[in-house]
Amino acid sequence: MGTAFPVLYPYDLVAGPAGATAAVHHKNVHGPAGATAAVHHKNVRPTDRRSLKPGRPHAFGGVATPWGLEVSGVWNRHEWANGERWCHYPVRITLNGVGPGTAPVAASFSVVLDPQVVSDVRIVSARLNGKAHDAGVRLLSATRTASLFEIRWTTRVKPRSGDRLDLGLEVRTRKPPGDLPTVKHPTVGLIGMGNHITQRQTGLNSMSRSDSQWA
Structure with a gap:
């Protein structure tokens, strides 16, 4: 058992937060009838960064903004x-x-x-x-x-x-x-x-x- 001490206003917000991302490498190749697919390779230099932040469902009312x-x-x-x-x-x-x-x-x-x-x-x-x-x-x-x-x-x-x-x-x-x-x-x-x-x-x-x- 213990007591938690949350960070209080105005120190409870992070200035300029950076979203979680992952470095990935992919190469598009053409398939049948002009279709394309992403082929992933190991041990190669990343060519892109993808956000790991999940999309916020519309049912949640859009972007949530802190308030107090x-x-x-x-x-x-x-x-x-x-x-x-x-x-x-x-x-x-x-x-x-x-x-x-x-x-x-x-x-x-x-x-x-x-x-x-x-x-x-x-x-x-x-x-x-x-x-x-x-x-x-x-x-x-x-x-x-x-x-x-x-x-x-x-x-x-x-x-x-x-x-x-x-x-x-x-x-x-x-x-x-x-x-x-x-x-x-x-x-x-x-x-x-x-x-x-x-x-x-x-x-x-x-x-x-x-x-x-x-x-």
Whole structure:
């Protein structure tokens, strides 16, 4: 057993990759009725190079281009017990497209918070590359238990290389009466982006805060 550490963006792409090829020698000879055939010889100087890369089936959608997303954002701090206890929550989520290709599916994400501290979360604004944008944000689900409050959203934005999607959040907080037995650290992460082998490992598919003080 062990831990694998994949190469992360931006060092996960090879600059100017060379395709696998084989040096071959062949000579065409004429057969009956003008037909030609390739005759291969041993121990002769190669006259050609042939690509060993298999053709990509049309059913796969043509050439696959690597793509990636980075998650970042802005946090706010909720305090109680005269400022001696606190927990963080996101007020802005930023999704950055690192390319070089466009994300094959629309950006979707989840926000996980502590229901003892947060009662409700809404997306109230969206900006694409610094301009107001109708991102088509749609609520997928909201799950609430005694220890976890998870909200899942999707958009209709498929970030291209260099795109920046900023989503503003409005968060309603609770004021706990005192110490809490435990706290769920806030987490924002990508969801439902599919099992795409071309997705780049940016190392920033989620963000969290663990510097809370609840007891």
